[in-house]
Amino acid sequence: MADAAEHQAVPTEDESRRDFLLHATLATGAVGVAVSMWPLINSMNPAADTLALSSVEASLAGLQEGQAITISWRGKPVFVRYRTAVEIEEARSERWQDMPDPQPDEERVQDDRYLIVIGVCTHLGCIPLGQKTTETRGDYGGYFCPCHGSHYDLSARIRRGPAPANLEVPEYIFLSETNIRIG
Amino acid sequence: MSTEKSWGTQAFDWFEERLPIVSFIDNTVGSKYPAPKNLNYFWNFGALAGFVMVIMILTGILLAMSYTPHVDHAFQSVERIMRDVNSGWLLRYMHANGASFFFIVVYIHIFRGLYYGSYKAPREVLWWLGIIIMLIMMMTAFTGYVLPWGQMSFWGATVITNLFSAIPVIGDEIVTLLWGGFSVDNPTLNRFFALHFLMPFVLVGVVILHVWALHIPGSNNPLGINATPKDKIPFHPYYTAKDVFGLGVFLLVYFTVVFWFPNAMGHTDNYIPANPLSTPAHIVPEWYFLPFYAILRSIDDKLTGVILMFGSILILFVIPWLDTSRVRSATFRPIFRVLFWIFLIDCVVLTWCGAQLPEGIPLILTRVGTFWYFFHFLVLMPVIGWIETPRPLPTSISTPVVAKPAE
Numbered sequence: 115m116a117d118a119a120e121h122q123a124v125p126t127e128d129e130s131r132r133d134f135l136l137h138a139t140l141a142t143g144a145v146g147v148a149v150s151m152w153p154l155i156n157s158m159n160p161a162a163d164t165l166a167l168s169s170v171e172a173s174l175a176g177l178q179e180g181q182a183i184t185i186s187w188r189g190k191p192v193f194v195r196y197r198t199a200v201e202i203e204e205a206r207s208e209r210w211q212d213m214p215d216p217q218p219d220e221e222r223v224q225d226d227r228y229l230i231v232i233g234v235c236t237h238l239g240c241i242p243l244g245q246k247t248t249e250t251r252g253d254y255g256g257y258f259c260p261c262h263g264s265h266y267d268l269s270a271r272i273r274r275g276p277a278p279a280n281l282e283v284p285e286y287i288f289l290s291e292t293n294i295r296i297g
Numbered sequence: 298m299s300t301e302k303s304w305g306t307q308a309f310d311w312f313e314e315r316l317p318i319v320s321f322i323d324n325t326v327g328s329k330y331p332a333p334k335n336l337n338y339f340w341n342f343g344a345l346a347g348f349v350m351v352i353m354i355l356t357g358i359l360l361a362m363s364y365t366p367h368v369d370h371a372f373q374s375v376e377r378i379m380r381d382v383n384s385g386w387l388l389r390y391m392h393a394n395g396a397s398f399f400f401i402v403v404y405i406h407i408f409r410g411l412y413y414g415s416y417k418a419p420r421e422v423l424w425w426l427g428i429i430i431m432l433i434m435m436m437t438a439f440t441g442y443v444l445p446w447g448q449m450s451f452w453g454a455t456v457i458t459n460l461f462s463a464i465p466v467i468g469d470e471i472v473t474l475l476w477g478g479f480s481v482d483n484p485t486l487n488r489f490f491a492l493h494f495l496m497p498f499v500l501v502g503v504v505i506l507h508v509w510a511l512h513i514p515g516s517n518n519p520l521g522i523n524a525t526p527k528d529k530i531p532f533h534p535y536y537t538a539k540d541v542f543g544l545g546v547f548l549l550v551y552f553t554v555v556f557w558f559p560n561a562m563g564h565t566d567n568y569i570p571a572n573p574l575s576t577p578a579h580i581v582p583e584w585y586f587l588p589f590y591a592i593l594r595s596i597d598d599k600l601t602g603v604i605l606m607f608g609s610i611l612i613l614f615v616i617p618w619l620d621t622s623r624v625r626s627a628t629f630r631p632i633f634r635v636l637f638w639i640f641l642i643d644c645v646v647l648t649w650c651g652a653q654l655p656e657g658i659p660l661i662l663t664r665v666g667t668f669w670y671f672f673h674f675l676v677l678m679p680v681i682g683w684i685e686t687p688r689p690l691p692t693s694i695s696t697p698v699v700a701k702p703a704e
């Protein structure tokens with residue numbers, strides 16, 4: 115009874131103070147829960163040993179003009195193609211400004227001859243055809259992804275189909291004339 | 298004293314007073330649950346779906362006892378289940394075909410709801426829970442299909458997880474998070490197994506909510522009108538008997554496939570071990586995903602395709618409001634009924650298109666079919682509700698039955 119009477123005596127001040135305490139506690143709790151979720155979610159991200167596997171070296175010495183090899187990097191294929199002079203010429207003669215993902219061939223290669231790209235279609239991740247001589251290279255002479263019909267050109271730029279972007283150029287450096295390190 | 302209750306009854310009453318579980322079951326699917334007396338065989342499919350779910354969990358747990366979720370061993374462990382584990386072939390064929398039959402049963406269940414207007418007031422939440430069940434089933438089936446680690450497992454997982462890369466800005470981060478690496482690999486297989494084990498039990502939880510929501514208004518019926526107490530009969534023994542008969546028919550069909558055509562609904566390429574460096578020439582998802590896959594490929598733009606695909610399922614959440622007619626059953630809606638069948642055909646056509654290469658005539662059909670899918674829900678449903686004159690509704694379920702001889 116005494117409590118109730120006291121409570122009634124100063125209703126507004128007391129109640130707004132209680133409301134404040136309540137809301138502050140709830141807000142702190144909510145932020146705490148949100149923050150503590152992060153390590154749980156982050157545990158699903160690549161682990162340290164997975165990240166450690168992220169570079170590979172390869173020799174291009176055996177590769178002849180017009181040939182291609184595939185290197186496995188981070189579980190994905192990397193396409194290396196030793197382009198012929200005609201192919202380089204073709205990749206550079208067309209207006210890149212009008213392409214779906216505009217980029218000049220010069221920006222996509224370090225050594226004009228070697229086209230080095232990740233062989234994963236930028237649509238939904240299939241591996242495009244065109245590395246083997248028996249495979250179709252699509253309407254633009256580069257690569258063709260059969261999954262949903264994306265055509266890439268001799269610079270592995272997307273030209274037609276649902277893929278939104280050119281095949282990605284991985285980070286790589288030439289350790290020597292014919293040795294590369296990817297990643 | 299001798300006229301008093303028997304010892305057994307007393308023990309039963311003692312227990313019921315403390316945990317009234319038997320009366321709870323009796324109220325849910327027993328003699329105390331009154332159901333409309335005119336339910337037809339399309340009302341069997343809910344109970345059937347529940348039964349298939351039990352089969353899936355049972356066979357799944359037994360498979361998990363012999364399965365190894367590691368990229369170097371998964372394929373071999375499934376082959377070992379097929380060849381060496383006692384009845385392993387049966388468990389696996391029951392599980393793999395069980396997934397297909399689960400979808401057959403649930404799709405029929407959903408089209409039943411679309412025809413008889415079961416999504417309309419007061420059953421909107423019941424309908425929502427049904428769509429959530431379908432989504433959980435899809436995630437479960439997708440993660441399960443990855444486990445044998447064949448070519449289709451691997452490339453299906455790659456293509457579907459990559460759908461999330463269409464999300465602007467954070468898409469790639471999300472995909473890396475899903476993979477636990479830079480491509481579909483061992484961490485992916487591991488987590489998919491964990492999720493595939495978990496989700497069926499989440500499914501059970503949502504199914505319980507679904508049945509709870511069903512019991513608030515009670516079952517709809519082929520006439521779509523509200524059933525009066527006079528129009529109802531006890532679920533047990535009437536519908537338990539009918540459900541068991543339906544179950545018998547179902548089991549005949551299911552085991553015919555399990556025993557004689559166990560791979561008819563699967564893809565042969567999944568008997569080739571996963572190869573991350575070579576995509577099969579023609580990848581297709583399991584048949585139950587084909588209409589959605591077709592919608593994904595209907596358009597030459599990644600983000601739009603993904604939005605349309607998810608939209609084709611999410612749109613189901615709002616159809617209780619897109620349908621402007623208050624008459625539930627299509628039986629009394631002359632125009633809607635025709636549109637229902639066209640829509641059903643549209644879904645079949647999309648299913649076929651999903652299995653074809655997206656070029657030429659299949660591509661045109663895919664586009665027309667996708668257009669019609671959304672046109673049906675977004676335009677026809679609201680408009681037909683306004684302009685259509687429904688046939689007169691009977692005043693009660695008993696009326697037409699009783700009146701028939703007089704006709």
Ligand code: HEM
Pocket residue numbers: 350353354355356357358359360361362364375389392393396399434437438439441442443444445493494496497498500563
């Ligand atoms: C909602 C119910 C479920 C559905 C729709 C479902 C679906 C699937 C599918 C489509 C496969 C691939 C079958 C194949 O081609 O080999 C599969 C495999 C598997 N599932 Fe399930 N599953 C369900 C419940 C469960 C449960 C509850 C468990 C374990 C507790 C489980 C454990 C497994 C295992 C170990 C495999 C790999 C062996 C195999 O490939 O046959 N499943 N599941």
Ligand code: FES
Pocket residue numbers: 235236237238239240259260261262263264275276277
């Ligand atoms: S994954 Fe290459 S076109 Fe879809």
